[in-house]
Ligand SMILES: Nc1ncnc2c1ncn2[C@@H]1O[C@H](COP(=O)(O)OP(=O)(O)OP(=O)(O)O)[C@@H](O)[C@H]1O
């Protein structure tokens with residue numbers, strides 16, 4: 001299925017600007033997200049890719065205000081644009097709301113939903129699947145239990161769970177991994193959220209189910225016109241599903257732009273390395289797999305200049321190890337954070 005094209009007049013749903021997230025711990029402060037900026041438009045899929053620990057999940061947890069303790073947003077803005085029934089748009093500054101405020105709860109109930117990597121941790125083992133979907137649906141408004149049950153059966157059918165009339169009374173452990181993943185998606189889309197955040201939705205399932213989950217997300221987006229933020233290690237998933245990619249390294253977005261442009265012509269040396277590793281995995285034997293040398297620095301470690309410089313093939317001594325690069329705009333919809341382009345700009 002081809003990536004759906006984005007409406008030219010699609011407006012911004014959420015705008016994240018200079019977001020910083022810190023975890024003050026006894027051993028020191030982990031600066032997990034360091035000045036991340038991106039926007040998601042209505043009906044758009046934005047993919048976030050990057051190595052483990054780069055701050056992908058923490059960025060999305062900040063948007064939902066569900067950061068694990070002791071995480072806190074230390075700087076920046078997250079502006080949510082809510083379309084009111086009369087067509088007007090109301091902007092809400094998410095960073096100013098309390099984690100458990102009624103406004104934040106309402107946003108989480110009606111506007112944004114999360115699908116997590118491991119359905120077992122998100123679903124309760126002691127309630128039936130049906131009851132969990134019904135409870136979630138009833139949080140959204142005025143549905144009676146009977147109405148919510150019918151809607152839950154519909155939702156289960158729409159995510160491809162066969163025989164939903166019967167499966168609705170099953171417990172989590174009675175379903176296969178793929179069916180659990182679908183049940184979690186059904187729960188997440190029940191109240192027709194405007195943004196679905198999918199954090200590694202295909203990591204815990206096998207390849208066949210992966211493809212089914214991706215097709216399902218695509219068709220749901222087409223029919224519900226929701227926006228999707230997909231977080232993944234898998235560039236293949238992003239290439240199929242996303243309109244734009246944000247590449248994260250050590251808490252920063254190092255490259256951002258349309259999927260096709262970045263896959264065809266990656267500019268940041270880190271993105272180039274990521275793509276080379278995928279290409280060599282696909283084409284050659286294990287011995288010649290290209291990898292990016294070195295490892296992601298320890299979260300407490302302070303790296304002066306560009307955080308990627310110790311691993312970078314284009315390292316310029318005296319510049320990259322001294323000064324942090326700024327975001328450089330390469331085209332209207334494309335930016336990179338690297339001295340190579342900054343000095344040319
Ligand atoms: N509860 C916590 N306490 C301290 N540090 C944390 C906590 N949760 C996350 N971090 C730190 O925040 C950084 C970013 O973590 P995050 O979970 O966002 O990574 P990720 O990009 O989602 O990685 P993965 O691909 O492994 O899921 C990591 O360095 C991690 O150590």
Ligand SMILES: [Mg+2]
Nearest residue numbers: 056057058199
């Ligand atoms: Mg993660």
